[in-house]
Amino acid sequence: MIIAVDGPAAAGKGTIARALARHYGYHFLDTGALYRMVGLAAIRAGGEPITTVSAITAAKSLDPSHFSDAELRNEKAGAAASIVAVIPEVRAALLDLQRNFAKKPPGAVLDGRDIGTVVCPDAHAKLFITASAEVRAKRRQIELGAADYAVVLAEIRARDERDSKRATAPLVAAADAVVIDTSEMDVTAAVAAAIDAVEARR
Numbered sequence: 001m002i003i004a005v006d007g008p009a010a011a012g013k014g015t016i017a018r019a020l021a022r023h024y025g026y027h028f029l030d031t032g033a034l035y036r037m038v039g040l041a042a043i044r045a046g047g048e049p050i051t052t053v054s055a056i057t058a059a060k061s062l063d064p065s066h067f068s069d070a071e072l073r074n075e076k077a078g079a080a081a082s083i084v085a086v087i088p089e090v091r092a093a094l095l096d097l098q099r100n101f102a103k104k105p106p107g108a109v110l111d112g113r114d115i116g117t118v119v120c121p122d123a124h125a126k127l128f129i130t131a132s133a134e135v136r137a138k139r140r141q142i143e144l145g146a147a148d149y150a151v152v153l154a155e156i157r158a159r160d161e162r163d164s165k166r167a168t169a170p171l172v173a174a175a176d177a178v179v180i181d182t183s184e185m186d187v188t189a190a191v192a193a194a195i196d197a198v199e200a201r202r
């Protein structure tokens with residue numbers, strides 16, 4: 001059983017995907033963290049702006065033990081991730097790792113941007129978690145603490161734009177995905193809606 005959870009930044013997909021993995025006793029993979037690691041590793045090796053060569057080299061020699069949770073979560077890592085994520089060779093280098101993870105018994109939940117469309121097009125259940133840019137910016141601002149709302153909103157919009165307009169594996173709901181808009185939902189309601197959607201596909 002593979003559950004694909006896709007959607008834009010700060011829509012709640014990480015929270016929902018983790019809750020689904022807990023609920024079903026499945027493995028969980030935050031695929032955004034892989035792109036964040038590649039972005040940070042590319043900066044460490046080649047500085048900024050990130051070059052295509054440093055990003056591809058970083059993707060081919062990824063070592064998760066080199067990164068702390070705190071540095072992966074900050075917006076610098078998110079922005080770097082969305083820059084390296086447009087490079088087809090970077091995406092290709094991360095594909096096998098994600099597909100092998102998805103096959104782990106008894107099941108796996110993967111969250112990202114292209115899980116239902118590219119990584120696991122045969123996933124049993126596909127969810128596309130979204131929310132308005134304003135609501136997502138508000139949530140991210142609270143998560144980050146002191147950040148300025150206007151700055152956070154601009155960053156979210158820039159990341160949406162980069163993720164949706166790229167040629168390779170753009171952010172888009174799979175034709176057979178269940179779309180859940182969490183703009184008006186709290187975490188409990190969003191998780192309940194996600195479980196309902198998965199149950200309908202089992």
Ligand code: C5P
Nearest residue numbers: 031032033035081082085112113114163
């Ligand atoms: O989900 P998260 O915010 O951690 O993702 C960071 C960035 O990594 C995204 O903005 C996107 O550009 C990229 N990404 C991707 N494909 C995935 C997961 C993340 O392109 N499956």
